[in-house]
Amino acid sequence: MLDVEKIRRDFPILSKTLEGKPLVYLDNAATTHKPESVIRALDNFYRQDNSNIHRSTHGLANKATEDYERTRRHVARFIGAACAQEIVFTRNATESINLVARSWAAENLKAGDEILVTEMEHHANVVPWQMLAREKGLKLKVLPFDDQGLLKMDELDSLLTEKVKLFAFTWVSNVLGTVNPVEELVRRAKARGAAVLVDAAQAAPHLGVDVRKLGCDFLAFSAHKMLGPTGVGVLWGREELLDAMPPYQGGGSMIEDVRLPEGTTWNLAPWKFEAGTPDIAGVACFDAALDYLEALGMDEVHRREAELTALALDRLQRVEGFRLYGTRDPSRRGAVISFNLEGANASDLGQLLDSMGVAVRTGKLCAHPIMRHYGVEGMARASFYFYNTGEEVERFVQDLQRCRKILGVPAVKA
């Protein structure tokens, strides 16, 4: 059982007020807050260890390199990778996916080949494939979801033809909250010979990840959604795939030897994918974020979030005009609740809640196809993390009731 009061004291920003009211932060799917240990690690890096990595021979550089590579080993352990060489640091999950598109897919897919995505993808797992498809004459296919926000699994096999070379899908939807049956999806795609990329941006912060158990080929996530700093993303790839892939960007530190006018050779994976100076301080302090999550235990994190989600769904159902997008089945959803109130515009809800100290996200949530599916202009989204409390959920729902009253009078002329 997590001691939430104690946990909250670790997060300085949680005691902040918003518009003079205690902040209720329910935008954790966008980014999470950072505990003192992560903030201190970042501060400490610049005070004590700052240097560039992999280049200079002096002591500071060695320490900075060790800080950076220690996090790589830690990430590898955290997600059950075979070795640290399977971990590539990027700027964010989006860049991780773009890396696979521009390197592995650009090298291995040819005109006429197909990529399968789902209808519930974040734009980050749609647009890179569309761009590549346009350039190379590939075809993008889409596995739809039903009105409950669940993937139509019975359509999967007919979509997974032998032309499909890659199945790229999200583990947990950033809008619907759906936790997709990741192992089954991977197994069925692999059985048809497709490579599999899992977008774990909304999964890695909340569920235990074991890439060997998943059986996929690539997995992408961002540090900032799991207590870490912004500017650090992770791409995990199976070692033999990363070894065979060409570099993504050219520049310093990704080379073995540079010759003029040609003849340059590449460094080994993962360093051949990390051109230029990376976010060294960010990577170094991500280590502390992983320590924090491990100390709590990912099972506890998930259990706590499930409790908060269940409470919120129970209370929200009593709000007149509340419309939930996604399944009500708690075993199939994460800590993301996207909704509308009948007759209210989502942006009004977001602004009014903000004025009451409650931070939620509104709009199209980087998922235009999901908005089209439901025929709505936008949604409001409350997303929880383990540091949220039942009292915060109650306040959110009370304030939502207040929004409903405010927006009901006077009625805007249609």
Place this chain on the structure above:
Amino acid sequence: MTEALPPKLKAMVEELNSVDDLTDKYEILIEIGGRLEEIPEEAKTEANLVRGCQSVVHVYGGLQDGKMAFRGHADAMIVNGLLTLLVEGLSGLTPREVLAVSPDFIKETGVVKALTPSRVNGFYNIYERVKALALAASNAGGK
């Protein structure tokens, strides 16, 4: 700062400034927006659409007897209130008078924190559209 504002805009801004709490200010904006005259469906065109707003916003206008006449609509109530400040508050002025109004007044009301393009409230984008309409009228010969 409100001293320099045209009378109709000034009255609405003073109404907003009469309360401190942001929720109360939004309630006033919603009320102000509720007073705005509805625009015809056929005016909700692509050309009148203000891009970069989270809600669907249409603004248009031109010269009538030498004065600017603006009209508009937003499908979100708070944005509709913000839009009303500009559409109602600046109608009846010459193009040159419209262009002389600084948008800074909105920061003082506290309902918009920064005058930068923001998808959430769209105020800046609506202001830019209103200004462009006044500039076009001015270039076409209006004073």
